[in-house]
Amino acid sequence: MEKFAFILHPLTAKDFARKFPIAQKCSDGFLEGIMKYIPPIKVSHITGLESPQAKGEGWFVACPLTSKQMMELPEPYVVNKIIKAGKMAEKLGAKIVGLGAFTSIVGDAGITIAKNLNIAVTTGNSYTVATALEGTREAAKVMGMDLERANVLVLGATGSIGAACAQILSQEVRYLTLAARNEVKLEKIAEQILRLTGLAVRVTANTKAAIKAADIIIAVTSAVDSIIEPEDLKPGAIVCDVSRPRNVSRRVAEMRNDVLVIEGGVVEVPGDINFGLNFGFPEGTAYACMAETMILALEQRYENFTLGRNLTVKQIDLIAQLAKKHGFKLSGLRSFERALTYDEINAIKKNAAAATESQRRSIS
Numbered sequence: 001m002e003k004f005a006f007i008l009h010p011l012t013a014k015d016f017a018r019k020f021p022i023a024q025k026c027s028d029g030f031l032e033g034i035m036k037y038i039p040p041i042k043v044s045h046i047t048g049l050e051s052p053q054a055k056g057e058g059w060f061v062a063c064p065l066t067s068k069q070m071m072e073l074p075e076p077y078v079v080n081k082i083i084k085a086g087k088m089a090e091k092l093g094a095k096i097v098g099l100g101a102f103t104s105i106v107g108d109a110g111i112t113i114a115k116n117l118n119i120a121v122t123t124g125n126s127y128t129v130a131t132a133l134e135g136t137r138e139a140a141k142v143m144g145m146d147l148e149r150a151n152v153l154v155l156g157a158t159g160s161i162g163a164a165c166a167q168i169l170s171q172e173v174r175y176l177t178l179a180a181r182n183e184v185k186l187e188k189i190a191e192q193i194l195r196l197t198g199l200a201v202r203v204t205a206n207t208k209a210a211i212k213a214a215d216i217i218i219a220v221t222s223a224v225d226s227i228i229e230p231e232d233l234k235p236g237a238i239v240c241d242v243s244r245p246r247n248v249s250r251r252v253a254e255m256r257n258d259v260l261v262i263e264g265g266v267v268e269v270p271g272d273i274n275f276g277l278n279f280g281f282p283e284g285t286a287y288a289c290m291a292e293t294m295i296l297a298l299e300q301r302y303e304n305f306t307l308g309r310n311l312t313v314k315q316i317d318l319i320a321q322l323a324k325k326h327g328f329k330l331s332g333l334r335s336f337e338r339a340l341t342y343d344e345i346n347a348i349k350k351n352a353a354a355a356t357e358s359q360r361r362s363i364s
Contacts, residue, residue, distance in 0.1 A: 002056040004297035005089030006290050007082060008043070008100040008279075009063045009070065010035075016064065036073070038064040040085040042092065044276030051270045051326035054298040059092045060277055061085045063103055070102035071222070079107045086117045095302045096120040098293030105222050109160060110307040122296060122305040124289025128242060129164045129311060130320040131288040132264035134330050136218060136240045139262050142333070142345050143238060143352075145215060153177045153214035155207060155228075156221030158185040161242060164311035165218050170197045177202040179210045180221075208232060216240075218264070219247035230255040235359065236352030240264045253336045258351035263334045267291045270327035282339070285331045292319055298326050 010016040013028035016035060026034075043060040050056075063085040070078055082103050089097040097119055099110050104123035107113075114121035140147040152169055156162040157178035166178055170193045178186050178201055186203035193201055204210050211217060211232045217239045219228060226249035228239065235258045241248045242264030252261055265288035266281065273284055281287075286294075296305055299322050306315060323329070333340045 002054055002297040002300060003093050004056060004058040004096050004293050005061055005092060005094035006098040006100055006293055007061050007063055007085045007103050009065055009103060011067050013066055032066060032069055035064040040088045046275050048272040048274045049294055051298050053326060056294060056297050061088050067102050070106055075107050079112055082113055083116045086113060090119050094119060096293060096297055098289060099123045100289055109309050114304050114307055120302045120304050121307060122292055123307060124292035125161050125311055126306040126315045126319045127292035127323060128265045128288040129161055129316050131267055131330055132218060132240055132242045133165060133168060135262055135264055136216060139238045139260055139333060140216060143260055143349055148173055150215040151175045151213060152216045153179060153210050155179050155217055155219045157189060158182050159220055159222060160309040160311050162220040163189050164316060167193060168313060170199045177210050179204050179207045181205055219243055221247055223247060233259045235355035258348060258355045260348050261335050266331045266334050267328050268331045280337045291328050295322050295326055295328060
């Protein structure tokens with residue numbers, strides 16, 4: 001039986017209160033003050049993981065800090081809290097531990113954490129990239145959009161996931177824009193893409209303008225608040241939101257029936273999996289970053305796999321191959337925690353066509 005663990009954390013103080021009902025009447029500030037002093041928590045035992053080649057079990061371990069705290073508290077303090085969660089994973093018997101949400105972003109993206117643990121560590125970012133791109137390709141296909149000719153935007157392109165998405169997409173599209181706050185880093189990524197593929201990509205720090213011009217957006221920023229609002233998107237736009245907390249405002253789902261927003265990195269897990277925790281997905285599905293940890297365990301690759309901020313295409317291709325070998329696959333197209341039907345997507349296509357025609361008439 002192969003053994004793994006995955007470190008997660010509450011995205012907001014309210015998430016912590018859902019796990020501990022006694023805290024529901026407390027203010028967010030009070031809860032965040034308490035969480036700073038709470039040790040790691042074993043959340044659940046994961047059972048039923050089974051591929052054609054191997055079986056596995058694991059544990060969810062919580063690092064009790066919110067996304068906001070992860071970004072605002074002193075980095076050494078946060079990293080130390082994550083290491084303590086990793087030590088708990090060791091004691092539980094895990095041979096590899098995955099870093100979830102902001103635990104994979106803080107500091108040097110897992111390198112220091114791995115140096116302080118006696119088990120392997122991965123951020124799960126390689127399989128996250130693979131599934132995000134697979135989902136985006138599928139979304140473009142069902143929306144009748146030619147990916148090669150579309151205006152594609154990577155939002156958060158200076159991060160490890162964003163840069164890897166940009167590198168792979170540069171071999172598949174003609175019009176690619178990279179957006180982030182640091183234009184110097186963007187220019188370096190653009191120069192690397194030009195050398196490797198010959199594609200001249202646009203770079204910008206004006207994310208709002210870039211969003212409004214894009215046909216397809218892959219959103220992978222580490223922003224704590226939503227940055228894509230209903231008024232930002234053109235009719236027929238496709239957004240693959242990989243970030244947690246999400247980059248796309250829920251108002252988009254409420255106000256725009258002419259755009260397609262999909263969740264990046266949601267996969268079906270082989271076997272009769274029981275996570276012992278409801279994180280808002282249908283039974284048998286998980287985030288791709290969680291799945292990467294399981295895949296490596298089933299493959300008995302107890303080694304540091306995805307660490308730091310430089311992902312390679314080789315890594316991404318390898319984890320995609322191993323996922324297929326062990327029976328992991330993309331869980332259809334999902335939007336705001338629910339599955340999308342093809343009838344719903346066709347309705348979005350019709351609404352987009354009508355909105356585009358209305359805009360054309362108003363201009364002429």
